[in-house]
Amino acid sequence: MKNLLQDKNILSSTGYMAFFGAISMLIGAGFWGASGTDLWQALENHQMEDYLAQMEPVRHLLVLGTFFWSLGVLLLGTSISLMSGLSSAKSGLANLVLVCIQCAVPVAIVSFITMLSLAIHPPSAEVAYTIGWIGARLDDIATLLMIGAGPLFLSLMGRGDWMPKWLTVWGYLAGLSGLLAIVGMLINFSAIGFIIIPVGLGWMIAVGVILIKRT
Numbered sequence: 001m002k003n004l005l006q007d008k009n010i011l012s013s014t015g016y017m018a019f020f021g022a023i024s025m026l027i028g029a030g031f032w033g034a035s036g037t038d039l040w041q042a043l044e045n046h047q048m049e050d051y052l053a054q055m056e057p058v059r060h061l062l063v064l065g066t067f068f069w070s071l072g073v074l075l076l077g078t079s080i081s082l083m084s085g086l087s088s089a090k091s092g093l094a095n096l097v098l099v100c101i102q103c104a105v106p107v108a109i110v111s112f113i114t115m116l117s118l119a120i121h122p123p124s125a126e127v128a129y130t131i132g133w134i135g136a137r138l139d140d141i142a143t144l145l146m147i148g149a150g151p152l153f154l155s156l157m158g159r160g161d162w163m164p165k166w167l168t169v170w171g172y173l174a175g176l177s178g179l180l181a182i183v184g185m186l187i188n189f190s191a192i193g194f195i196i197i198p199v200g201l202g203w204m205i206a207v208g209v210i211l212i213k214r215t
Contacts, residue, residue: 008215014082015211021075022204028068029197035061039115039132040190048125048132055119066116070109073146076204077105080150083207087157097153104145111138140185140193147200148178154207162214167206174200 035058042051055062084097114135118128155163155171163171177200181193 010082011211012215014079015208015213015215017075017079017208018083018204018211019208021072021077021079022201022208024068024072024075025201028065028072031061031065031068034058035065037062039118039136043129043132043136044188044190046129048128051132052118052122052125052128055122059119062116062119066112069112073105073108073112073142076146076150077101079204079208080146080154083154083211084157087161090157093153093157097150097157100145100149100153104142104150107138108142108146111135111142114138136190137185140181140190143196143200144178144181147204148174148181148196151175151200151203151207152178163207164210167203167210170199170203170206174203 035055037051037054037058039051042048080101081098084094084101087094112135114131118132118135122128123131151171152175155168155175159165159168174196177196181196184190184193
């Protein structure tokens, strides 16, 4: 393994950021789930008026959810960037991982703010549909890049090196779930794509534990 892998401080910080980044994302999802709002369903069923009405009394939950999501994205993005340097023999894949993450982090934060804006400054239902659609699609793209493509490419890089075989297979499943999410977007059926969340975030938690144990 390269010298970076021998640096226990870097390994430890990478593992903790992956672990707590995924936990932060789950906490954020919990707040949004507790709000009882579902933008994707509102878009699919053309129920934006009902969605806007639901958001007003639970605005504080949506703000908290956005905070934890933003924190989680920053932690996950940093950890994935560091993990891309653990296998020096595959520099092409490492650069691909970095490009994905450099795109995913800002796109994700913009999508969170865009979706939250519907609760802070509610527009008309027609305008809300357009804003909501943009926010949801940006979120879908960022999710695909971060916890779909990220685990897949990192698994290809770490295969036979620092990553155990079972985690490599799990990374392939995350990539497959990303493909399902793309299909869900194309056929306007978001429920298919949500499988990427437990698979991808679960992989991030697992890889975080693996790296922490290596120290």
